[in-house]
Amino acid sequence: MDGHTDLVVIGAGAAGIFAALAARGVLAPDGTFQPVAPGSETPSVLLLDGQERPGKKILISGGGRCNVTNVRTGVPDYMSGVPNAVRSILREFPPEAVKRFFASRDVPLAKEPMGKVFPHGEGRARDILRALLGAAEEAGVVFRFGHKVETVEPDGDGWRVDDVHARRVIVATGGLSIPSTGSTGFGYGVARAAGHELVPTIPALAPLTSGTTVGLAGMTLPAILSVVDATGREEARAAGSMLFTHRGVSGPVALDISGPYERAIAEGRDVRVLADFWTLCDRTGVYARYLEHTKPPGACLPKPPRPTPPAAFEKTILEMATRGPRRKLGSFLCMRLPRRLVAHLAPSADKILSQLSKEGRREAARAVTAFDLKINGTEGYGKAEVTAGGVSLTELQRRTMESRNAPGLHFCGEVCDVTGRLGGFNFQWAWASGYLAGKGAALAVAAPVADAPADAPTETPAETPADAAPAADDPSQ
Numbered sequence: 001m002d003g004h005t006d007l008v009v010i011g012a013g014a015a016g017i018f019a020a021l022a023a024r025g026v027l028a029p030d031g032t033f034q035p036v037a038p039g040s041e042t043p044s045v046l047l048l049d050g051q052e053r054p055g056k057k058i059l060i061s062g063g064g065r066c067n068v069t070n071v072r073t074g075v076p077d078y079m080s081g082v083p084n085a086v087r088s089i090l091r092e093f094p095p096e097a098v099k100r101f102f103a104s105r106d107v108p109l110a111k112e113p114m115g116k117v118f119p120h121g122e123g124r125a126r127d128i129l130r131a132l133l134g135a136a137e138e139a140g141v142v143f144r145f146g147h148k149v150e151t152v153e154p155d156g157d158g159w160r161v162d163d164v165h166a167r168r169v170i171v172a173t174g175g176l177s178i179p180s181t182g183s184t185g186f187g188y189g190v191a192r193a194a195g196h197e198l199v200p201t202i203p204a205l206a207p208l209t210s211g212t213t214v215g216l217a218g219m220t221l222p223a224i225l226s227v228v229d230a231t232g233r234e235e236a237r238a239a240g241s242m243l244f245t246h247r248g249v250s251g252p253v254a255l256d257i258s259g260p261y262e263r264a265i266a267e268g269r270d271v272r273v274l275a276d277f278w279t280l281c282d283r284t285g286v287y288a289r290y291l292e293h294t295k296p297p298g299a300c301l302p303k304p305p306r307p308t309p310p311a312a313f314e315k316t317i318l319e320m321a322t323r324g325p326r327r328k329l330g331s332f333l334c335m336r337l338p339r340r341l342v343a344h345l346a347p348s349a350d351k352i353l354s355q356l357s358k359e360g361r362r363e364a365a366r367a368v369t370a371f372d373l374k375i376n377g378t379e380g381y382g383k384a385e386v387t388a389g390g391v392s393l394t395e396l397q398r399r400t401m402e403s404r405n406a407p408g409l410h411f412c413g414e415v416c417d418v419t420g421r422l423g424g425f426n427f428q429w430a431w432a433s434g435y436l437a438g439k440g441a442a443l444a445v446a447a448p449v450a451d452a453p454a455d456a457p458t459e460t461p462a463e464t465p466a467d468a469a470p471a472a473d474d475p476s477q
Ligand SMILES: Cc1cc2nc3c(=O)[nH]c(=O)nc-3n(C[C@H](O)[C@H](O)[C@H](O)COP(=O)(O)OP(=O)(O)OC[C@H]3O[C@@H](n4cnc5c(N)ncnc54)[C@H](O)[C@@H]3O)c2cc1C
Pocket: 010, 011, 012, 013, 014, 015, 016, 048, 049, 050, 051, 054, 055, 056, 057, 058, 060, 061, 062, 063, 066, 067, 068, 069, 147, 148, 149, 150, 172, 173, 174, 175, 177, 178, 181, 182, 183, 184, 185, 186, 187, 384, 385, 386, 412, 413, 414, 415, 423, 424, 425, 426, 427, 428, 430
């Protein structure tokens, strides 16, 4: 491979393909695909991927159905150091635009419970990938698949990507999770070499491991999981369906809490994961409708409710004891919880409620509302759906995803320090950040070449036309 191109995009996953489409100018402001206008001066785009058949994460996503986006996408759905930047980037290509894009490529999308959006009817993840690659081909993007990039270096007025000289480079290489999909962490090395200080990476959306769940494997039920520190302060919370596995716990709620758990451990904090099994299982209460969504693949509640305080639960036991003097703890707990779980949680299940000691009530309350799952890790990058950490948004121009350290180098998708919870939020980040990176890089290519050397530090976000809009790109926001 030898030559010159205006733009090189490294990585043909969701973010990279979208960046290539945006750079070729085929994404209308409302998201619909529009063919390249004849005679228009759009930059040449080379899309590289190490895999012969890229887009593997798209194919395996959502159990093969691809949860493309979520109509309720908002900043609280993401872990990131710069929430305001996430907000402004997501606004540039919202879920409605994503839906219009795929509809314009003959893959209509449909909303499902919890705001999740999937291909309509019999549509599958492969239809999503086919639509993306078909659009890129029609847009005139040049593909080179099966080419694993090894070097990215500044080169005169641009960059050298192996043997290709490019005016600009978009790094969309994903993270470290599921290495068989092509994720090797290559983009982190490119960022480091360009002077970026990375947010340390951790596996996220990964099953949790524990030694205490033996005998419960296969059971699914809704739970509220909290990460609490040594003083009992809650650091993070998620609520949704949970699955006991042979190694620990999985299911949406376990995956959602795994990132905050891993982050706390990586930062040296002594944290535990506590489970409340009681609150959500109230078939007559406000969460009754939610119970319909606990079957695999399940889903998480957008606003996790507070766990029932153990003291309040102790009071409930006392109340129940007065109502039914012969009632046993086990039969009371089984009003909401599966018998097998009750047998595991409450050794005094055979005791009559009214005869429970204060300590017995406290033990039962802790077991069902603040059960220590004794989590000792996660299943790591081999099982994690995403990698959290990476290139900080503080070091990128938020209108163009361009590096503040190395002009001409753009980052988008999972390589950035933005991690969504389960439910279509990670692809939404990939589409929106890819769109901005592609559009920003193309506008910069179209602009006259600046006098400053390509690797000079940029203090002037307004140098490139895409950043010349009045609102300043303030990383401190
Ligand atoms: C099992 C699973 C299910 C998921 N389900 C969903 C879901 O339903 N909804 C959702 O929103 N998110 C889901 N995700 C997360 C989602 O897949 C990712 O957030 C998203 O794919 C990230 O896109 P990306 O383009 O940034 O990176 P990737 O999709 O990882 O693409 C990066 C590409 O870069 C290429 N590459 C890397 N290094 C090089 C190199 N040196 N040279 C050339 N090419 C290189 C790789 O081969 C790869 O093709 C799921 C993830 C997994 C693992």
